[in-house]
Amino acid sequence: MSDIILDVHNLSIDYRTSRGALKALRKVNLQVPKGKIVGIVGESGCGKSTLISAIINLLAPNATVSEGGVKFQDDDLLALTNNQMQHIRGNRFSMIFQDPMTSLNPVISIGTQMVDIQYRDKVSKSAKLDKAAMMLDRVGIPDSQSRLALYPHEFSGGMLQRIAIAMALLVEPDLLIADEPTTALDATLEVQIIHRLKELQASQGCSILFISHHLGVIAELCDEVVVMYAGEVVEQGSVRDIFHRPSHPYTQKLLECDPARIVDKTRDLPTIFGNLPDLVAVPQGCIFADRCEFASSHCHRLRPSRTVVEEGHTANCHLLSKEGVVHA
Amino acid sequence: MTATTTKLVATMPDFSFLRVISKSLIRLCHEPLGLLGLVLVTLIVSSAVFASWLVPYDPVAMDIMHRLAPPSFEHWLGTDQLGRDVFSRVLMGGQVALKVALSAIALALGFGLLLGLIAGYGPRWLDNIIVTLFDTVRSFPTIIFALAVVTLTGPSLTTIILVVVITSIPIYGRVVRTQTQALRAQEFILAERAMGASVPRILFIHMLPNVIGQLLILASMDVPIVITIEAGLSFLGLGIQPPTPSWGTILNDGYSFIRNTPWLIIAGGLPLILSTLGFTFLGESLRDIFDPKLRKDI
Amino acid sequence: MWFFLLKRCCLAVLIVLLAVTALYLMIHAIPGDPASIILGPRATEEMKAALAVKMGLDQPVYIQLLTFFGDVIQGNLGFDVFSQRPVTEIIMEQLPYTLILILTSISWAAAIGIPLGCYSAIYQNSLFDKVSAVLSVGTIAIPSFVVAIYGLLIFSVSLQWLPAIGAGNDGDFWDQAEHLILPSLAVGLGWVGYISRLVRSSMLETLSANHVRTARAFGLPERVIIFRYSLRIAILPTITLLGVGIGYLLSGALFAEIVFARPGIGKLIFDAVSTRNYPIVMGSVLVTTVLFVIATTLADFINAVFDPRIRTHA
Numbered sequence: 034m035s036d037i038i039l040d041v042h043n044l045s046i047d048y049r050t051s052r053g054a055l056k057a058l059r060k061v062n063l064q065v066p067k068g069k070i071v072g073i074v075g076e077s078g079c080g081k082s083t084l085i086s087a088i089i090n091l092l093a094p095n096a097t098v099s100e101g102g103v104k105f106q107d108d109d110l111l112a113l114t115n116n117q118m119q120h121i122r123g124n125r126f127s128m129i130f131q132d133p134m135t136s137l138n139p140v141i142s143i144g145t146q147m148v149d150i151q152y153r154d155k156v157s158k159s160a161k162l163d164k165a166a167m168m169l170d171r172v173g174i175p176d177s178q179s180r181l182a183l184y185p186h187e188f189s190g191g192m193l194q195r196i197a198i199a200m201a202l203l204v205e206p207d208l209l210i211a212d213e214p215t216t217a218l219d220a221t222l223e224v225q226i227i228h229r230l231k232e233l234q235a236s237q238g239c240s241i242l243f244i245s246h247h248l249g250v251i252a253e254l255c256d257e258v259v260v261m262y263a264g265e266v267v268e269q270g271s272v273r274d275i276f277h278r279p280s281h282p283y284t285q286k287l288l289e290c291d292p293a294r295i296v297d298k299t300r301d302l303p304t305i306f307g308n309l310p311d312l313v314a315v316p317q318g319c320i321f322a323d324r325c326e327f328a329s330s331h332c333h334r335l336r337p338s339r340t341v342v343e344e345g346h347t348a349n350c351h352l353l354s355k356e357g358v359v360h361a
Numbered sequence: 362m363t364a365t366t367t368k369l370v371a372t373m374p375d376f377s378f379l380r381v382i383s384k385s386l387i388r389l390c391h392e393p394l395g396l397l398g399l400v401l402v403t404l405i406v407s408s409a410v411f412a413s414w415l416v417p418y419d420p421v422a423m424d425i426m427h428r429l430a431p432p433s434f435e436h437w438l439g440t441d442q443l444g445r446d447v448f449s450r451v452l453m454g455g456q457v458a459l460k461v462a463l464s465a466i467a468l469a470l471g472f473g474l475l476l477g478l479i480a481g482y483g484p485r486w487l488d489n490i491i492v493t494l495f496d497t498v499r500s501f502p503t504i505i506f507a508l509a510v511v512t513l514t515g516p517s518l519t520t521i522i523l524v525v526v527i528t529s530i531p532i533y534g535r536v537v538r539t540q541t542q543a544l545r546a547q548e549f550i551l552a553e554r555a556m557g558a559s560v561p562r563i564l565f566i567h568m569l570p571n572v573i574g575q576l577l578i579l580a581s582m583d584v585p586i587v588i589t590i591e592a593g594l595s596f597l598g599l600g601i602q603p604p605t606p607s608w609g610t611i612l613n614d615g616y617s618f619i620r621n622t623p624w625l626i627i628a629g630g631l632p633l634i635l636s637t638l639g640f641t642f643l644g645e646s647l648r649d650i651f652d653p654k655l656r657k658d659i
Numbered sequence: 660m661w662f663f664l665l666k667r668c669c670l671a672v673l674i675v676l677l678a679v680t681a682l683y684l685m686i687h688a689i690p691g692d693p694a695s696i697i698l699g700p701r702a703t704e705e706m707k708a709a710l711a712v713k714m715g716l717d718q719p720v721y722i723q724l725l726t727f728f729g730d731v732i733q734g735n736l737g738f739d740v741f742s743q744r745p746v747t748e749i750i751m752e753q754l755p756y757t758l759i760l761i762l763t764s765i766s767w768a769a770a771i772g773i774p775l776g777c778y779s780a781i782y783q784n785s786l787f788d789k790v791s792a793v794l795s796v797g798t799i800a801i802p803s804f805v806v807a808i809y810g811l812l813i814f815s816v817s818l819q820w821l822p823a824i825g826a827g828n829d830g831d832f833w834d835q836a837e838h839l840i841l842p843s844l845a846v847g848l849g850w851v852g853y854i855s856r857l858v859r860s861s862m863l864e865t866l867s868a869n870h871v872r873t874a875r876a877f878g879l880p881e882r883v884i885i886f887r888y889s890l891r892i893a894i895l896p897t898i899t900l901l902g903v904g905i906g907y908l909l910s911g912a913l914f915a916e917i918v919f920a921r922p923g924i925g926k927l928i929f930d931a932v933s934t935r936n937y938p939i940v941m942g943s944v945l946v947t948t949v950l951f952v953i954a955t956t957l958a959d960f961i962n963a964v965f966d967p968r969i970r971t972h973a
């Protein structure tokens with residue numbers, strides 16, 4: 034088995050809509066190496082959620098994969114049958130979802146839900162309960178043994194997200210996919226959860242694919258970062274590369290707009306002018322050209338290809354091919 | 362202010378009536394069940410409207426010599442125990458059923474609208490009282506309520522209409538109340554209130570257009586229910602009184618002679634089934650087209 | 660949870676009180692005093708006065724009402740005008756027949772309707788779903804008394820497979836069961852449609868919920884997802900519907916009892932209405948209203964048992 038645990042290659046996904054095919058993802062490439070944490074960052078509507086649905090093979094009924102594939106360890110996920118896929122889900126990889134308040138079953142106790150997901154293990158129910166309690170302890174839920182009998186609505190949002198993390202790690206996955214797991218939480222909790230997740234990842238040795246629009250969280254947690262914009266990957270590299278040498282104009286703008294990075298007192302928060310392009314009629318040139326202050330006519334006509342900025346750091350921008358790093 | 366105005370314009374429904382009607386007709390025709398409903402309803406309504414011209418015989422004229430005659434060329438659906446032509450009675454019965462349905466629903470809709478607006482827009486205590494009254498009315502099974510009223514007032518057309526009106530007011534009232542409560546918190550209403558608009562102006566210029574569509578759909582789905590109540594009461598002998606024909610009384614006649622004359626039962630029941638089916642299919646298709654979220658609390 | 664139940668019960672009692680008061684006042688609002696109607700045209704003034712005193716009609720209406728409620732609390736619903744037997748006794752004789760009919764009807768309707776709705780939701784937009792949707796609307800639209808009469812015509816009169824009238828001989832289980840088939844077909848048929856449509860729509864809603872996606876993402880078997888994770892939630896509105904629907908069930912039962920000449924509360928009310936037997940009418944309406952209120956409260960209670968959210972929050 035190679036070092037790459039998850040390999041998304043050239044993945045394109047369309048949604049059938051009344052206006053025509055909406056090209057939600059276009060030729061997306063990304064890899065998650067073994068034992069690493071890879072972050073995907075981008076604003077809402079950039080295709081993060083579609084990408085995740087494709088990876089766990091739970092795409093909406095009106096979505097079709099028009100190109101490319103997803104390789105997980107040695108399996109081509111998109112070619113698997115439902116049964117084969119069910120065998121992988123919650124076993125070799127597991128998920129943490131965005132909204133902890135609605136992602137657990139409201140009428141089944143936490144303990145029962147945590148026992149249910151261990152249905153593959155041939156051990157007694159009490160052993161499964163013990164394992165669940167132990168896992169709750171590890172994510173920092175005190176008095177875990179007695180809380181197993183409680184129902185989701187009896188916990189706070191932060192507690193529920195810890196429970197969701199406990200559930201995801203309970204099955205000892207090789208890959209953990211976390212879809213904006215901290216968005217619904219307040220800032221202090223967010224930091225706690227991130228640290229807990231990092232500790233647990235280190236002790237279990239799994240890989241994590243972490244989706245967020247929050248740059249601070251990505252910087253804190255991840256080893257590598259993939260920047261997505263309007264259904265395309267525009268830049269990827271190590272956290273250091275992306276945060277210290279952002280090479281795509283979009284990444285640069287994104288970093289400028291991060292409130293945490295604003296040093297000077299200002300009345301107006303920086304924004305990126307313009308809107309996301311229409312994904313039913315995708316512009317033929319660079320996807321960011323309309324909003325890019327450096328865009329030339331060349332950028333509007335021709336789609337940029339992946340350009341290596343340095344070892345392990347690539348960006349899709351015409352400006353790079355000649356002048357190297359763009360300076361704002 | 363401009364923002365408020367655009368919002369206001371956006372929430373006002375499009376009142377070019379003919380266009381709405383032609384558009385919905387076209388969409389109805391694309392759905393097999395909606396089309397079936399439309400055809401059945403058109404057939405029933407037109408036969409009821411033109412019943413007086415269509416009937417081959419006087420529906421109350423007796424002909425004792427030809428009593429309980431099986432269907433024949435002269436009497437398409439045979440005759441009843443008094444020798445009256447069943448086909449003519451079925452046609453006129455349809456007219457009676459639709460008259461009851463239309464007048465009762467119109468009244469119930471009016472009262473329901475009024476009470477719902479008051480409950481939704483008025484003070485809290487009034488709302489509580491009205492809702493409790495609605496719940497009380499709902500706690501009587503319709504037929505049993507009807508029976509109680511009939512004991513008191515005696516059977517008549519007015520009694521049926523009264524019963525239907527009282528039992529259906531809560532259905533409309535609840536929808537109007539919920540809608541009104543949802544609307545009163547919305548920006549354009551708040552803006553109107555801030556500008557000092559009078560309560561009747563708010564209720565009738567702004568609330569009414571927003572609830573009337575839902576009410577009409579509810580009303581169209583209520584037609585089969587009312588027809589059923591009328592037929593049911595008349596079947597029990599507590600509704601339309603002889604000699605006025607009603608599908609219910611025809612069924613009752615048939616029930617009395619069930620061992621000899623099955624055509625009476627078939628003649629009374631089939632138009633009832635066809636019209637309830639027709640109105641239900643039509644009403645549901647209209648709901649699916651205009652307001653898929655509206656679900657009726659049975 | 661207990662506070663919630665208490666609140667529900669208070670509201671229930673209030674509704675019963677309101678309903679009975681309304682009915683009582685209506686009886687007294689109509690022209691002609693009950694005593695003359697009961698005794699008929701040939702009664703003397705003395706006879707009328709004596710009966711009026713016996714029935715308490717000489718008292719002001721509010722005293723009569725209070726006396727009536729006082730009697731009701733003691734289980735005394737007055738006396739049958741004709742036989743002079745206690746109304747409570749008569750109702751208690753008839754009630755079991757109606758309850759058995761209602762329970763049988765709703766049980767078979769639920770036994771078919773729930774799987775039908777479930778299957779339609781899982782295979783949404785399939786041919787099965789579409790056919791079952793049309794059938795559901797169809798069964799809802801056909802009035803129950805028409806089903807009763809047509810059932811009588813087809814199965815009893817024409818085919819002679821099933822008995823036409825009565826409730827069967829006491830103590831003979833198979834005879835009674837045989838007499839239940841047609842009435843419960845008439846009462847239950849529409850409910851198959853109601854239940855399957857409701858289960859379908861709430862099942863669709865549940866299956867698209869976030870927590871079901873979580874269950875799928877953990878690779879839980881589809882069987883577990885449907886039965887343990889979804890149906891448990893999707894069934895809740897159906898239970899509420901059954902509680903509220905008891906009124907419709909009673910209406911259906913009334914027609915079935917009349918068409919099949921079956922003893923029961925519906926037939927009792929109908930006969931009492933035809934003879935203007937007020938105590939029986941009052942008593943039966945009171946009992947049916949109480950039944951309605953019990954059924955809705957029971958439905959809320961069952962909902963609370965199934966749904967931990969109600970248990971702690973309400």
